[in-house]
Amino acid sequence: MDSSKQMPAALDDLKVVELPMLDPMPFFAASLAAKTMADLGAEVLKIEPPKAGAQDRHYGPVGRSGPDSETRALHLYLDCNKLGATLDITNPRGGELLMRILGGADVVFNPNPPPLNDRLGLAWRTLCDRFPRLVVVSTTFFGSDSLYRNFRGGDLVATEMSGVGYETPFNQVTDPPNHPPLRAAERQADYMTGYTAAAAAMVALEGRKRSGKAQHIDVNQWLSMVSTIRINVGQLSHDAPRSGMSRRLYVRRKTNAGWIYPCRDGFISFRSSPGNFWEGAVRMLESPEWTKEPIFATELLRLKNSDAMDALLTNWFMQYDKEEIFQRAQAQGVPCFPLYNVREVAENRQYKARDFFLKCDHPVAGHFQLPGPPYRMSRTPVTVRRPAPRLGEHNVAIFCERLGISRDQLNALQSEGVI
């Protein structure tokens, strides 16, 4: 860990502030966006409400080895590489201190709902006017200035309103009335929004480099999720019949071979479209007679008869284990992966060989591993520079050493609950 401190980091000239979500709806987009920049070396200050701490101390699994608020999985992951200070930003004096912190920052991520921002003096126009060099990123459920700005949403709501729920589960629904549309595991809509916010913040920083001016970025969770079904919009606008898209069953029908099939010891994901992959699949299957049936002769026919084809493929898959099917399919150049449970993900040889899981030592949670970054940068690798901060861990560093508040003042503010 110490040696990694010497490695160059891509964003180590930037200061980022992450504001706490004060609406009780869990919403981790801003936290992931800030983490993305912290991992790349930016100094990220996470501001947490005094006493309670940020939302990531209250949701999801708890580590065994300590008090809940310091060992929540979300906190240990999302806050790794961040500094942490407590501040009641709803208190006028807390608000003043926040303004001093923002005065030295390059980016602020604010997850709070627009009406609350209005009340707290944190509306984006206010912040942009006051801090012309500050990139202000709002991550909201439905946008800062939209018709729906006052509505509450969140991960599940954004998933269902975006069409992702409509298509999930992906190819299994045979009786929609008894199978609600699903969200994906964990908080994908939060994270999609967070990555979008991080990317957009980098865009604004590039713009600031050229123009000298910062700006506001409105990252709307619902739209961020709709962005992931963009090909459906393109299809519809290019004259696909609307009727076909209005039932979830169609999702199943529109695929050629599906994606997930059972096999002897679990499941695999397998795809035999387009035609060159079908030819590989036929070789993998060792050319059984059924593959020569006229009903499977062309891509369109295989699509039309995909139920029959899926059944025949499944018969074959059920004779083999997932690793064996994976090897056989890949040997013929056919897209296929084994479907892993959590243990298999944690222990698979590919991730191990690439050191995907990073090691972290935390004073309360102990020694553990956590997922690494989504990309490997050859000159500026992501490393664990510091574990997630304990509540208020950097109060002295921020308020006394940086803002010049005396220890006595800090103590007074602490006893008043401002810090």
Place this chain on the structure above:
Amino acid sequence: MNDLPLAGVRVADFGWIFAVPHTTSWLGALGADVIRIESPKRPDLVRFLGATDGTPGINRSGLFHSINFSKRSIALDLTTNGGADVARRLVSMSDIVTENFGTGVMAKFGLDYENLRAVKPDLVMMSGTPLGQTGPLSGAIGYGPNSLAFSGISHLTGYPGGEPSGIGGTWPDFVVGVVMVMGVLAALHHRDRTGEGQYIDMSIAEMVTGMLPEAMLDFFLNGHEQGPIGNRDADIAPHGAFPAAGEDQWVAIVTVSDAEFAGLCEVLNAPALAADARFQTMAARLQNVDALERELSELTRKFDRDDLVTKLRERGIATGPMYNTAEIMDDPSMQESGMHVVLDHKEVGKRLIPVLPVTFSGFKPIYYGGPAIGEHTDEVLSGLLGFSNEEIARLRKEGGVL
């Protein structure tokens, strides 16, 4: 006035299918000059996918247009020396290279990072593959949705106790798109400060596993192996999609406090439910979540979907309808958002295209329709790369330029 933040940045885009084209449409819309290298001999299969108006054609795909706006296209055969030389010349004048071929394919063309940095020392190059450029399985191929299986998310997505599932919207391809934008812009930021380029190796499966911190840390901290929990949340109930009147109509409802739950019961005209001891506290609702969901479903079924959503929103409760694509496009807030704009295409004319989901206060992104294959070959080769008409004609004759 409209200073585009990436003006002056050039991207040589060797990407195809979904993820990388989406990335470079972002970059193009933000002002970068994105030049996509395509081969009519081995075209992007997306050019043939998806609904069209019934007329076949390589330049008519709605799928393609939805992820290829704001860029140019040149047609090269990279398997020829002439085509690869043109590509290298383009890279020498570019800031960023993006690609998502299988591992080793760019090297086969002489276009791997080592070769390209020789012509452009401070190059930022991003490669995306299902499992990454190194490791024993680096050569494995798969679409984005295939890599969901490897990542663990398929195992964790599904009805409680049910079978694993893929995720709608060809997840994770369009997540990859924005994550790559983040990666290349961070590398560009580093380059501008230090003069150093770098190579970025993106593994799609690793990205998805990184979006499962709760399951992974629950395993690493506690040895606990999670399974699918449907729409539920470990700490919140109700947290689900509930049926409304009619066929396949659903409403997402989440209440995060006892007061919000009481408000929900009021909207549903269900004082008995509000008074039921099984549902009085969050802990009780979580403990009796099966019964809670059953009873709520019986009540929500009596309501028209949009009527229930309106009433819940008025109460300040987090809610929304399950939409299909057509309903999303018709939603009034979607229509005001500016996310779906009409762009002109060479062969299919004006079509509604989904653009960036983000609003910037300082500038308007620049949007123009997806290119026909090779539409800008001559323009780029003569205007940008400085080839004479004779050289272009020779390259065409030799097959490097298509």
